[in-house]
Amino acid sequence: MDLADSIAGELRIPLHELAGRFSFDEATEVGRKNQRLMHGKRTENMFEYVIASLGKAALITREDAGPATSVDGDVQAPDYFVALKDGSRFLVEVKNRQLKDFQTPVILNSIYLARLESYAALKGFPLLIAVYWSNVRQWTINRASDIAGPGGSIHLTFQDAIKKNLASRFGDRMLMAIPPLSCRLWADPQKPRSIDSEGNVNFTIGNVTFYMGDEEILEQRERELALYFMFHSRWAERRCEAQETGGSLEYIEFESGPEDDHVTEDQPMQSLRTLAGMISSYYNWLTISQDREIVRLTPGL
Numbered sequence: 001m002d003l004a005d006s007i008a009g010e011l012r013i014p015l016h017e018l019a020g021r022f023s024f025d026e027a028t029e030v031g032r033k034n035q036r037l038m039h040g041k042r043t044e045n046m047f048e049y050v051i052a053s054l055g056k057a058a059l060i061t062r063e064d065a066g067p068a069t070s071v072d073g074d075v076q077a078p079d080y081f082v083a084l085k086d087g088s089r090f091l092v093e094v095k096n097r098q099l100k101d102f103q104t105p106v107i108l109n110s111i112y113l114a115r116l117e118s119y120a121a122l123k124g125f126p127l128l129i130a131v132y133w134s135n136v137r138q139w140t141i142n143r144a145s146d147i148a149g150p151g152g153s154i155h156l157t158f159q160d161a162i163k164k165n166l167a168s169r170f171g172d173r174m175l176m177a178i179p180p181l182s183c184r185l186w187a188d189p190q191k192p193r194s195i196d197s198e199g200n201v202n203f204t205i206g207n208v209t210f211y212m213g214d215e216e217i218l219e220q221r222e223r224e225l226a227l228y229f230m231f232h233s234r235w236a237e238r239r240c241e242a243q244e245t246g247g248s249l250e251y252i253e254f255e256s257g258p259e260d261d262h263v264t265e266d267q268p269m270q271s272l273r274t275l276a277g278m279i280s281s282y283y284n285w286l287t288i289s290q291d292r293e294i295v296r297l298t299p300g301l
Contacts, residue, residue: 006066038294043096043132044079045298046283050139051082053279054171059083063091068119076115078127084169091120092128092141099133102158106131110152117144128166133158137234137277141166172276176269178213179257180238181230187249194248201242201249213268230256232281233272 008018031037051057064077078093093116097106108116108129120127127144140161147156147164187193188206195201210217210226217223229235239255258270272278286299 002066032294038297039096039134042287042294042297043134044094046132046280047092047094047130047139048080049283049299050276050279051080051170054276056084056086056169056171057082058085070119070122074115075119075122076112077119078116081123081125082170088169089125090128091116091123091125092130093144095129095131097131097133098135099158105155105157106161107156108154113144113148113152113154120144129154129156131156131161132280133161137280138162138274139167139172139276139280141170167274167276170276172274174274175229175233175272175278177229177272178268179235179261179270180211180213180255181226181235181257182211182253182255183227183230184209184211184251184253186251195244203249228278228282229272230254232278232285234258234277235272 004015004018007022008015011018011021013021048060048062051060059082061081062079063081064079068075068077078091080092080094082090082092084090093108095106095108097104106129117127128141129144129147130139130141132139136158138158140158142156142161142164143166144154147160148154185205186207186209187201187203191204191206193201193203210223212226217226230237233256235256235258237254237256240252242252243250262270283299287294287296289295
C-alpha cells in the first residue's frame with residue numbers, strides 16, 4: 001500500500017484509479033532499460049550485503065527509503081545508516097564508478113553535497129561517501145569532510161580515495177596467500193575413465209583436493225576458503241591440465257595465481273586483494289548473468 005500510495009501521489013490520482021493508469025510491468029521494463037539506474041541501485045544494495053558480510057556492523061538500515069520532510073526543505077537523505085559494534089554511527093552515500101583511468105573522478109556537486117550534509121547534521125552523524133570502483137572490485141569509504149574541495153563539491157579520484165580510505169573500520173582487509181592455489185578433480189577409479197582417441201573422457205568425480213603451493217589443504221574450512229579465493233579473488237586461472245596413466249584419467253588440475261608473480265624467499269605470500277572486493281565478486285555472481293546482464297538487484301534467497 002505504501003508503494004501504491006507513492007505511485008498514486010506521483011501521478012496525482014486517487015488509489016482506486018491506479019490499476020487503470022499504471023502498469024507495473026511497463027514501469028519495470030523502462031527501469032531495466034536504464035542501465036545507469038540498474039547499476040546504481042544494484043551497487044547500493046551490494047553495499048549493504050558487503051558491510052553485513054564484513055562482520056563489524058551491528059545495524060544497517062535504508063535511510064532514503066522515503067522522502068525526508070524538513071522545515072528548510074533543502075535536505076537529502078543518504079542511502080544508509082550504519083551502526084558499528086564499536087559504537088560508531090555513520091550516514092553513508094553510495095556511488096558506483098567504472099575506473100577508466102586513475103584520474104577519472106567521482107563528482108558530487110556542491111548543492112547535492114550540501115543537502116546530504118544538512119541531513120547528516122540534523123541527524124547528528126558523520127557523512128561518509130562509499131564508492132565501488134567496479135572494474136577493479138575495490139571499495140573505498142571516506143568522510144565527506146576529508147574529501148570535499150574548497151568550493152564545497154567533491155572530485156574524488158581513486159588515488160585520493162585510497163589514501164583516506166576508512167573501509168578497514170568496517171572490517172575490510174587485504175588478504176594474502178602463497179601461490180598458486182590449485183584444485184584437483186580426481187576420477188573415481190571404480191568408474192569408467194578411459195581417454196578415447198580424440199582425447200575425450202567421460203568420468204565420475206571421486207574426490208576433490210586443494211593445494212596452496214605444494215602443500216595440500218586438509219581442514220574443511222580452509223578448503224572452502226581456497227575454493228572461494230580461486231573464484232572471487234583477483235588471481236586468475238593460469239593452468240588447467242589433465243593427468244593420465246596408461247590411457248586412464250587420474251585427475252584434472254586447475255591452478256590460479258597472480259598475473260604478476262613476485263614470490264621471493266623473503267616474501268612468499270602474494271595479495272589476493274581485499275575481502276570486500278571478493279564479497280562483491282560473489283554478489284556479482286549471484287546477480288549478473290554470464291552475458292553480463294543484471295538479472296536481479298539483490299541475491300535470491
